[in-house]
Amino acid sequence: MSTHDPGSRPDAPAGGPFGTLVTGTYPEGPADPVGRGARTPLHQSPRCEGTGECALACPTQAIEVTGRGKGATFQLDYGRCVFCRACVDVCPTGALIASADFELSVRRREDLVVRHGAGRAPPTYPVDQRKEAETQARIQRLFGGSLAIREVDAGSCNGCEVEVSALTWPRFDSERLGIHFVASPRHADALLVTGPVNVNMRLALEKTFRATPSPKIVLAVGACGISGGPFRDSAEVRNGVAPTLPVTVFIPGCPPRPEALLYGIWLALGKLEQRVVQGELPTAASGTPKR
Numbered sequence: 552m553s554t555h556d557p558g559s560r561p562d563a564p565a566g567g568p569f570g571t572l573v574t575g576t577y578p579e580g581p582a583d584p585v586g587r588g589a590r591t592p593l594h595q596s597p598r599c600e601g602t603g604e605c606a607l608a609c610p611t612q613a614i615e616v617t618g619r620g621k622g623a624t625f626q627l628d629y630g631r632c633v634f635c636r637a638c639v640d641v642c643p644t645g646a647l648i649a650s651a652d653f654e655l656s657v658r659r660r661e662d663l664v665v666r667h668g669a670g671r672a673p674p675t676y677p678v679d680q681r682k683e684a685e686t687q688a689r690i691q692r693l694f695g696g697s698l699a700i701r702e703v704d705a706g707s708c709n710g711c712e713v714e715v716s717a718l719t720w721p722r723f724d725s726e727r728l729g730i731h732f733v734a735s736p737r738h739a740d741a742l743l744v745t746g747p748v749n750v751n752m753r754l755a756l757e758k759t760f761r762a763t764p765s766p767k768i769v770l771a772v773g774a775c776g777i778s779g780g781p782f783r784d785s786a787e788v789r790n791g792v793a794p795t796l797p798v799t800v801f802i803p804g805c806p807p808r809p810e811a812l813l814y815g816i817w818l819a820l821g822k823l824e825q826r827v828v829q830g831e832l833p834t835a836a837s838g839t840p841k842r
């Protein structure tokens with residue numbers, strides 16, 4: 552053994568210079584504790600005084616407060632949120648709290664919007680549960696054992712790419728779950744798209760989609776991939792993936808942590824239940840899986 556190998560020293564930590572490296576068990580087991588603090592805003596209506604300060608502080612207009620006072624309507628779109636927690640910090644009544652919840656992926660865009668208050672609206676989409684169940688069963692039958700993903704950067708800042716590449720690191724090791732990243736769309740079952748889809752990437756994205764054999768899955772990743780994120784309504788972007796491609800699952804975050812990506816992928820495969828419905832998060836910590 553080389554004398555330069557710190558692992559050869561008697562006092563070296565087990566497993567080499569970086570200590571024992573253990574691959575996580577998520578999504579079959581619990582996720583890692585959150586390292587940089589809770590950042591998912593949760594709204595508790597009974598405490599809300601409708602001051603509107605959260606909406607003013609939000610850098611991406613993810614929050615809308617209509618009216619003022621107790622009768623105000625509060626709306627938060629997790630598809631626009633960049634999880635900066637500025638709204639939590641400015642809320643004078645503690646109605647907005649920060650949660651460590653990251654299992655936010657949904658199949659329908661509408662489910663990322665929470666609305667509280669007098670103007671609360673019913674769901675705006677028809678839910679054909681039988682058809683949805685059939686589609687899920689088909690996806691699980693086709694891709695449940697192994698999923699080949701082609702990642703497409705459609706104008707991202709590369710923040711999402713860092714988290715996506717972490718999936719292949721030993722800590723998350725997506726290969727253990729049968730999730731592989733492939734170089735060619737012709738070898739792919741799924742496209743994982745990051746970025747707001749800028750005008751220069753639109754055609755490339757469409758061509759990549761056409762080159763991917765059917766049936767296929769499309770994952771829209773991050774605030775950018777869902778809504779355009781910080782770049783929304785710029786003349787140079789298409790405000791996310793959905794205006795260009797049919798999206799199977801939306802994965803919020805800015806960027807989504809690796810476990811959030813794994814959750815979204817497993818949700819697309821029908822291996823986990825969707826936790827967020829009409830923007831409402833269950834209060835329990837991670838994991839209400841179909842395990």
Ligand code: SF4
Binds near residue numbers: 610614632634
């Ligand atoms: S955490 Fe989300 S909703 Fe709150 S201010 Fe930041 S972007 Fe806006």
Ligand code: SF4
Binds near residue numbers: 708745747773776780
């Ligand atoms: S969602 Fe956030 S991290 Fe991902 S590409 Fe957009 S700005 Fe960057």
